[in-house]
Every structure is written in structure tokens, then in C-alpha cells.
Amino acid sequence: MPNLVRIAPGALIIGKPLPWTVYDADGNVLLTQGYVIQTDVQLEQLFERGLFYPRRSDTPEPEPEPEEDIRPRNPFSDYPELLRTLEVTLQSVQNQSPDAQRRVIGLANLVARCCREAPDPCLALVHLYSVEPTAYEQTLFYAIICYFTAQQLGMDDKRVLVLLGAALTANLALLPILDKLNQSRRRLSDDQRAIIRKHPILSVAALERAGIDNRLLLKIVSQHHEQPDGSGYPEGLSGRDILPEARMLALAERYTAMITRRAYRDRFSITQARSELAEASHGLHDRSIHDALLKAITAYPPGSLVRLANGEVAVVTHRASGLQGTQAQAIMSPTGNRYIGAFRRDCSRPEYEIQQVEVPEMLPSMDYGQLWSFDRH
Missing domain, CATH: 1.10.3210.10 (Hypothetical protein af1432)
Incomplete structure (x- = not known):
């Protein structure tokens, strides 16, 4: 597939969501943006399989003036x-x-x-x-x-x-x-x-x-x-x-x-x-x-992981503003199990009050854009 190159060592980081989608040599999607590599073994397997990602040109050619892009930003x-x-x-x-x-x-x-x-x-x-x-x-x-x-x-x-x-x-x-x-x-x-x-x-x-x-x-x-x-x-x-x-x-x-x-x-x-x-x-x-x-x-910026009063782990999606308190999406149960999907939480309610900010070394794999109701397609 054109404009794809082999993934370089260091391009994938354990615990960090992928900033781009990864493809194989035929252009098939193997890992979507947001996937998190969990172990060194996974890293080695990915490099061995010769995955590719979109090229960032070292010698970009002049581009034509683009037409105005009026799409809502995602x-x-x-x-x-x-x-x-x-x-x-x-x-x-x-x-x-x-x-x-x-x-x-x-x-x-x-x-x-x-x-x-x-x-x-x-x-x-x-x-x-x-x-x-x-x-x-x-x-x-x-x-x-x-x-x-x-x-x-x-x-x-x-x-x-x-x-x-x-x-x-x-x-x-x-x-x-x-x-x-x-x-x-x-x-x-x-x-x-x-x-x-x-x-x-x-x-x-x-x-x-x-x-x-x-x-x-x-x-x-x-x-x-x-x-x-x-x-x-x-x-x-x-x-x-x-x-x-x-x-x-x-x-x-x-x-x-x-x-x-x-x-x-x-x-x-x-x-x-x-x-x-x-x-x-x-x-x-x-x-x-x-x-x-x-x-x-703010104390709980969007994208931060927080522990709620009911024990859930959630991703903050919206800062507090006006009459609206901090909003979050719960992604893990109080017992540490990953939810299928996410559940909206109003952190101004006592049961969903934020108790502390989490500092995970390993973020969960997911399409984070969906927490803000973005549709990639």
C-alpha cells in the first residue's frame, strides 16, 4: 500500500494510546488509534510482523492550496x-x-x-x-x-x-x-x-x-x-x-x-x-x-482518569462550567473490570463525586473519541 512505512523502534510505547492507526503491508487495519500496547512481548510481535503506519514525508513537496474545510473538528x-x-x-x-x-x-x-x-x-x-x-x-x-x-x-x-x-x-x-x-x-x-x-x-x-x-x-x-x-x-x-x-x-x-x-x-x-x-x-x-x-x-481536566465515590474509574470528558459540574464517562467497575462501553457520570452527584486523580502507567485500550460521541466514520 503506498505512503506506508515500517514502524520504527520507539514509535510504539507501552501504556500509551496509539496516536494513529496501524496497518499491515496490504493496508489492512491491525490496530486502531487508541489501542494500548500492554507488554514487551506484544511490542516484539508487532515489530516482527512488519506493521506499517502512514508516512510522514521527510521531503514534503509543495501542496496545492486546500479548499476550505468546513467540517466540525474532531x-x-x-x-x-x-x-x-x-x-x-x-x-x-x-x-x-x-x-x-x-x-x-x-x-x-x-x-x-x-x-x-x-x-x-x-x-x-x-x-x-x-x-x-x-x-x-x-x-x-x-x-x-x-x-x-x-x-x-x-x-x-x-x-x-x-x-x-x-x-x-x-x-x-x-x-x-x-x-x-x-x-x-x-x-x-x-x-x-x-x-x-x-x-x-x-x-x-x-x-x-x-x-x-x-x-x-x-x-x-x-x-x-x-x-x-x-x-x-x-x-x-x-x-x-x-x-x-x-x-x-x-x-x-x-x-x-x-x-x-x-x-x-x-x-x-x-x-x-x-x-x-x-x-x-x-x-x-x-x-x-x-x-x-x-x-x-481545572482540577480535573478532560482526559484525566479519576476514581469516583462509588469506586468506578472514569475519564473526565467535560470541565465544570456555569451550573454544570464536571462530567465523566465510567470505564471500569469498582472491582477493576473494564466495562463494555462507557457510562456517563455527573460528578456533581454525591455517588459520582471525584475522590482522586489516578496516574495509571497503563491506560485501557479504547477509542477515546467515542467518549465525546465522535464518530470516526
Whole structure:
């Protein structure tokens, strides 16, 4: 089947839902998006059978201008294409393609539209796929979190799009080594530390070479590792010298890093990550960005697994808003058995009150989009 390639080592992660559907050599679907590999034996069998997945082109050809897509956004079915588009977009910047700026703007608009039309499912992507995300997945998560933080602060749409463009490109210079760094148990080498500290400047230089000249975007990228107390890099800026958008991106990166499993540490629970961010805001002259991110995500964000008062395990589907409490779908019984299907739960009712956030190392296999009543077909 054309446009399919053999699965590379490391592409499948135990305990994490597949971000794309897997095919065999004849193009038959073998594993659907959402399936979770449970054991090393399963991994070995899959690699031995020579499974394939849709190619992400290393040398993308210029694409014709697409017709306007007016379909309602489904973040779960859009997810593989979002990741592919992100990779192609960043390659266009690295290759200094004439259409690089158009691609960055187009992707920022697409991410914004997904977040606007399907806000809770977009946040669910961040929390369901955060077990061990790739560099491209992390980058997409930064943009999603930035969008909701900015919305909470009432930022105007044009400025939000610039922020998303920055979030999607800020770590351009780190991409070649980011997955390796996340999977390494060794201490950083001097060369790695140097790249990390220089990557905001290197990313800005790459963007400028590609003809991306939005001064606000470039400034966000250059400042996204500066800290209010002056301890950041590369310039050691502090306080009001740091753009609010740069601080939003820094917090989005920090939150994503905490809820992500790394080779050298376990994942933080959402509760722990929120507590860390809240504590980090103490003593700041302006806590509004920390508060906005925490309020946007909420204590029980969509995609998080929670234990209910009746003992069930459920996936949160909708944040509390207005008169409606947190909504969830129960997927496991109090005895730990997987339900066939899922059952809607209103967590404002005493019997379905959320008791705690679960931090599973192994997510259950299922089509998560169905929890939001999305139909892939």
C-alpha cells in the first residue's frame, strides 16, 4: 500500500494510546488509534510482523492550496494529521521554504479552530497522550495549553494566533535531540547543556532565515525560557521585561513536562503538577498567568482518569462550567473490570463525586473519541 512505512523502534510505547492507526503491508487495519500496547512481548510481535503506519514525508513537496474545510473538528481523528502537518511545517522552516510563514500561520489557525470548536476534547488529547509523548506531540500540547490560558486572560484573537505560532516553533532547534534527551537516564553533556541554553536564539535565527518576520512571535520565542526572578536564559531578563506570552509558553512547557513520563523520573499526577505551579507563583508580583492556566485546565481536566465515590474509574470528558459540574464517562467497575462501553457520570452527584486523580502507567485500550460521541466514520 503506498505512503506506508515500517514502524520504527520507539514509535510504539507501552501504556500509551496509539496516536494513529496501524496497518499491515496490504493496508489492512491491525490496530486502531487508541489501542494500548500492554507488554514487551506484544511490542516484539508487532515489530516482527512488519506493521506499517502512514508516512510522514521527510521531503514534503509543495501542496496545492486546500479548499476550505468546513467540517466540525474532531481532535481525535485530526490528531495524526495535526502531528504530520506540524512536522511538515517545521521542516519547511528548517529548509527555508518560501511557504514557511504561510504554513506556520495556517497551522496556528487550525490549532485555534480545533480548540475553539472542541475545547474539552483538545485538552483531553494533552492528558490522554501525555504518558510518553514525542517531541512533536509535546509541541502540539504547548500550543493547546497556551490557547486556553490566553482565552482565560481574554487575549484578542490575533495575538492568540501569534502566541500559537511561537509555541509551535519555539523549540525548533531542540527537535533533533529532544526525544533522545527525554529517554536518557544520563546527566546532560556540556554540549547538550549548551544547545539547551542557546535554543531560543537558534530557533529565532532559523525562523528569520525562513522569512518569518513577525516581531512579536520572534520575541516570544527568544524569551520563553526567561524567568521573572532573572534566573532564566538566554538574556537573564526579569519581571516586566518578559512578555506575558513568553511566560504562558514557559508554563505550558513546564506543566507538560511534569505530567509526562521521562526515563529518569515518574510522571507527576495532575494534582501534583497543579500544586507545583501554584507554589511557584507565590511571591510573584503578577500571578495572573499561573492562575489563568490553572483555572483553564481545572482540577480535573478532560482526559484525566479519576476514581469516583462509588469506586468506578472514569475519564473526565467535560470541565465544570456555569451550573454544570464536571462530567465523566465510567470505564471500569469498582472491582477493576473494564466495562463494555462507557457510562456517563455527573460528578456533581454525591455517588459520582471525584475522590482522586489516578496516574495509571497503563491506560485501557479504547477509542477515546467515542467518549465525546465522535464518530470516526
